[in-house]
Amino acid sequence: MGGQPRFTVGLTGGIGSGKSTVAELFAARGVTIVDTDQIAHSLTAPGGAAMADIVSQFGPEYADATGALDRARMRQLVFADAAAKTRLEAILHPRIRAATEAATAAATGCYVMLAIPLLVESGSWRARVTRVLAVDCAETVQLARVMARNHLPEAQVRAIMAAQATRQQRLDAADDVITNDAGLDALTPQIERLHQLYLTFSTGMAPNGPQRL
Template sequence: MTITGAMTGTTSGATREPFTLGLTGGIGSGKSTVADLFAARGVPLVDTDVIAHRITAPGGLAMAPIAAQFGPEFVAADGSMDRARMRALVFSDETARKRLEAITHPLIRAETERETREANGPYVIVVVPLLVESGAWKSRVARVLVVDCSVETQIGRVMRRNGFSREQVQAIIARQATREARLAAADDVIVNDGAKLEALAQDVEILHQRYLALAGAQNAAR
């Protein structure tokens, strides 16, 4: 089932080029599956998680400042960030988390903006897992699409997918925006609480046609 807002132009901020959607959802919501369904329709994706992994890979833009800020023990043998060690640190130390974000967030934003400008398609979807938490992303996109499901569904999916314990998943969810906060920020919602792929595809197609119309209206208004 899809819940959508009114078919209006940009809902926040000034007109942008190109027409850009922000796609978000809690861990285990199925936002990657939804993103892939849009990509199958020719919509370019800019995924901030992919960018985050790229800048912390061997030779990545963030690696030199990370090594300088946190020390060589946070650099794996292959030159990438030691994700397990860093994850353990930032989950237990709020100051360390902010230090890491001060390095990575500006780089992720710059790379996101570059990829969005260079994207070639009817409109662009920026996949931002922490869109609501960041506070600034909603003003950078024309609309926000939230992939929603119950917390129990999230827990079950992540436990099966990642092999985490229930407590580990609950700890991750507790650090993310609440379901209510994401829904409050949404212009459009896709409910993915056990939906079959065919049903999700139908929901995506409805929104795709709507976004094509909105992008066309924005282009015509230039």
Template sequence: MSETPYVVGLTGGIGSGKSAAADLLAARGALVVDTDQIAHQLTAPGGAAMEPIREAFGNGVVAADGALNRPAMRALAFEDPDARKRLEAILHPMIRAESERQCRAATTPYVVLVVPLLIESGTYRERVRRLCVVDCPEDVQVLRVMQRSGLEERQVRAIMAAQASRAERLAAADDVIDNSAGYAELAVQVERLHGAYLRLASEGGAV
């Protein structure tokens, strides 16, 4: 492999099906680098971000096992925008560095870099050769998240309102996966894109 593997960015709004699409691409041989998983590792017991977080916010956001107390941190971040920015200032550089390390270590034909807020973060857009957006109607997103997490509709829509809009994501996309019709149709689209990404990676091209 070259030192700069072919990287496809994968994103989508909450409940769009990013994880399902990423799993299907991984099953076909792509390396999936998931920034959410990296964030969870950094904030697990003994994770590299926990001591800086403790120093910044105190023991109230640290669970008994030493992991991040997510409900407490979430409540603090939603109440205080400055707290959210301070948390991001700790986590984001660590996430960027680790995701870059994993991408560069790839031995697969191409890498899928999963970033939930890729559209909102210009630095990630610069790191990918193609941008694939997993899309579905907003009402479908809401229903999926409510069923999955038990959140109320107003809570889900508040999360969605803090993300890029569906139109913004689609406008930025090189490729779109329509995940409104179910898993079988999702798999068909993933298979087609996998073939395209293999070709692009072998050619070193971007279109």
């Protein structure tokens, strides 16, 4: 890249919005996808770079029999204890940022898309990407998708949604929006139009305002 900054898109959306499907469609067009959830999982897998600090901070009971993070136990703790959530983030977030920056620098795709579920909530990611793309759908659609996919009761899904940024907060933070209420046939043309727009931006033309497709 000759030392020039990469054109990067921050992809975000609420649980059940279809971020993974959108990322796969961009990847099929030659875009490098850097998934911060996957990075977090690798950091907290058996032997992961964050596990020693997590066990030191929270105790050995937060590692499972394989040495990976006991996600259910940790999820229960951080939902109930804001200070614990802050301590966990202090361990994970700098490592996630460093791994994301390394993956972006090594990317060979036409541009880089960073899949960041909590982009809006984190506050710091917005300054690290060129544009923000939000995947949007009705909250009733989110609810139905997550209940069917994860076999969770409605109350638990609603609690997860309530802990995330609101739909309006994501829309307000976004430069571009993809609507994912109506299936693949409606999604694909939106992806293609935005991909062409991003290719233009990645070759040096300045972004020219929000796109709602």
